[in-house]
Amino acid sequence: MLSILIPIYNYNVYPLVQELHKQCLECGIIFEILCQDDASNSPLNQINEAVNSLTNSSFITLKKNIAHRENRNSLAAKAKYDYLLFIDGDSIIISPNYIQIYISNLCNFEVIYGGRIHPEKCPSKNQKLRWKYGRFIEDKIAINRSKKPYQSILFNNTIIKKSCFDKVKFDSDLKKYGHDDTQLSYQLSLLKISVLHIDNPIKHGAIDTNLEYIIKTKESIENLLSLYEHQKINRDFVRLIKLYVFIEKTKVKFIITKTYSVFSKFILKNLIGENPNLLLFNIFRIGYLCSISSKKQGSIGVRNE
The missing domain is CATH 3.90.550.10 (Spore Coat Polysaccharide Biosynthesis Protein SpsA; Chain A)
Known part of the structure; x- marks a missing residue:
């Protein structure tokens, strides 16, 4: 049973x-x-x-x-x-x-x-x-x-x-x-x-503490990108990946990555504080996804040279 x-x-x-x-x-x-x-x-x-x-x-x-x-x-x-x-x-x-x-x-x-x-x-x-x-x-x-x-x-x-x-x-x-x-x-x-x-x-x-959840969120985004890159999920199955693909196609990933690097400390300060904002959390998620993707592509480019 x-x-x-x-x-x-x-x-x-x-x-x-x-x-x-x-x-x-x-x-x-x-x-x-x-x-x-x-x-x-x-x-x-x-x-x-x-x-x-x-x-x-x-x-x-x-x-x-x-x-x-x-x-x-x-x-x-x-x-x-x-x-x-x-x-x-x-x-x-x-x-x-x-x-x-x-x-x-x-x-x-x-x-x-x-x-x-x-x-x-x-x-x-x-x-x-x-x-x-x-x-x-x-x-x-x-x-x-x-x-x-x-x-x-x-x-x-x-x-x-x-x-x-x-x-x-x-x-x-x-x-x-x-x-x-x-x-x-x-x-x-x-x-x-x-x-x-x-x-x-x-x-x-x-329930995780704010800092624990930020760490887990980063790991989960890394996993999500790996699943997508290894074709273990379809881009339309997850909204975050669908947005990421749209950002790549419109060629604004570089802008988002740079913006994230400038404001990430401010965003994280809010998220681990006493009144975290869910809109900032979503910005953090897409910013981190673009950031790790850009770093990965950059390292591949260096190795290929």
Whole structure:
């Protein structure tokens, strides 16, 4: 029936597993819950060992770090059942009928995404950038996500048929943070996999600090450019890449790169401050993308000489 797969890194996952375990028992389904820590060597793993005392549940810690994508692939390879529910260890279950809602929607769809929400109030000023972007950009109800079904999938809180996942998997060639979902969703779109969006959200628990999110955003943009350059995504699949291609065609990339280099310190000061501006965040994203692309092309030019 259902394999619940929870990749972890330095996090107390036991409360999440307890709730999932309780709901699975209440539904009377065949299930397993697999938790895998990616070699964090965290003291929290002593708490996580309690997962092994729950029926049909296991917690293991890897001896060698394999990164988030391969951790997910590894969990999927170990799963016994037909449906895989991917959920990150820092998630919070907010519905007492969370599992039941998924079970009642399994027919006729190969992928089901329930959505994600952020807290109504930002936990602290130091986390406001990630909170704002999640709350006002990423958090969408099912009817809005369904307008672009593949682009709207996040593989935290997604059920996928195991036979379907085995055809795509996460790209283990990418080592940095970000755009795991983009790569996999694009593969699903090529295969025309049936996707259903429903309103069955989890809450995003561990929200990055402003500085942490800036670092992760840079890595994700580097990954995105690599995916595009290696033809692993289409330019029309991601709005940022579509804009980037337009900028290249209109030959204004040099101007944007220079402008970004002049104003990047001012932009970053705002983004890591107490009231980050989302418009500046979008300017930062396209500016950084143009900047790293120009540097890469410049280095290729030097080598070719």
